[in-house]
Amino acid sequence: MELRHLRYFAVLADELHFGRAAERLAISQPPLSVAIRQLEDAVGARLFERNSKQVRLTPAGQALRASARKLLRQAEEAALEAREVAAGSAGRLRIGFVGAMLYRGLPQALRRFQAGHPAVRIGLAELNSAEQITDLLHDRLDLGFMHTARLPAELQSRLLLSEPFVACLPEAHALARRRRVDPAALRDEAVVLFSRVASPDYHERILAICAQAGFLPEVRHEVRHWLAVVSMVAQGLGVALVPQAMQRCGLGGVVFRPLQGVTALSETYAVWRPGPQNALVEGVLRALRQLRPAEAAKPVTTEGDDDGNESLQ
Structure with missing residues (x-):
């Protein structure tokens, strides 16, 4: 049984006239008669009673009519959905993200994208970079936002934005009164650090900033999310270097100060596996580029005093 047979049957069931049905279908009458006979052979029952004067549905034909129309409607909907997915206007997107993306315009970008693509179903999962890579490789995610460009060959990436690191300090800390902080001033401080397991790139980049300043930090606490880093600093459990x-993030009890003499940047990458979802992926990336925070696009630069640590007055 072919969809073509069902379509011919449905039109003939409406018209109950081979000539008019053939005209609607833009075919000649003999192919229509052949198709109906083939359908009856496939079903195993006569669907029409026909003579020189009229064409009537048999009880079997009446039973098939509703089902045929339902199947044809479902086929049309399936084809439409496939076209919309190919065009990026429908489908499902599973997105992974590191927590800092909540403060880099991701929620606003997704709202914008969803407003223009109401038929797209979006699911979000907060995951670290390593977890996202695993899920992308196993087709559990379509798009990820992460902090590493060290990826398997099966994945593609695009640098989304770069931004400077800043010092995150308890608001009562002595360094909090400075307009900017020399990383060397953190030499004797307890440090809250992003876990190496969660993001080796971030872990190593922060250690490199400290090494450039001439010391190895005293790491008291390692956590897996940037919001946890800031929360622990707010509780007075240490200081941190954060994007x-x-x-x-809106947490109270902390202050953020630019770092003096630091050129290392926090980089965020969009990562995906090439495949049929690319139209949707590109749509989200376009929305995110439009809403990228301007202040995250380039490092903060300030002029300092003699010691490089101008105090707030």
Whole structure:
């Protein structure tokens, strides 16, 4: 049984006239008669009673009519959905993200994208970079936002934004009164650090900033999320170096200060596995580029005093 046979049957069931049905279908009458006979052979029952004067549905034909229309409607909907997915206007997107993306415009970008693509179903999962890579490789995610460009060959990536690191300090800390902080001033401080397991790149980049300043930090606490880093600093459990975007997290009890003489940047990558979802992926990336926070696009630069640590007055 072919969809073509069902379509011919449905039109003939409406018209009950081979000539008019053939005209609607833009075919000649003999192919229509052949198709109906083939359908009856496939079903195993006569669907029409026909003579020189009229064409009537048999009880079997009447029973098939509703089902045929339902199947044809489902086929049309399936084809439409396939076209919409190919065009990026429908489908499902499973997105992984590191927590800092909440402060880099991701929620606003997704709202914008969803407003223009109401038929797209979006699911979000907060995962570290390593977890996202695993899920992308196993087809559990379509798109990830992470902090590493060290990826398996099966994945593609795009640098989304770069931003400076800043010092995150308890608001009562002596360094909190400075307009900017020399990393060397953190030499004797307890440090809250992003876990190496959660993001080796971030862990190593922060250690490199400290090494450039001439010391190895005393790491008291390692956590898996940037919000946890800032929360622990707010509780007075140490200081931290965090991406500038975390200034927008809204937690009280902390201050953020630019770092003096530091050129290392926090980099965020969009990562995906090439495949049929690329139209949707590209749509989200376009929305995110439009809403990227301007202040995250370049490092903060300030002029300092003689010691490089101008105090707030």
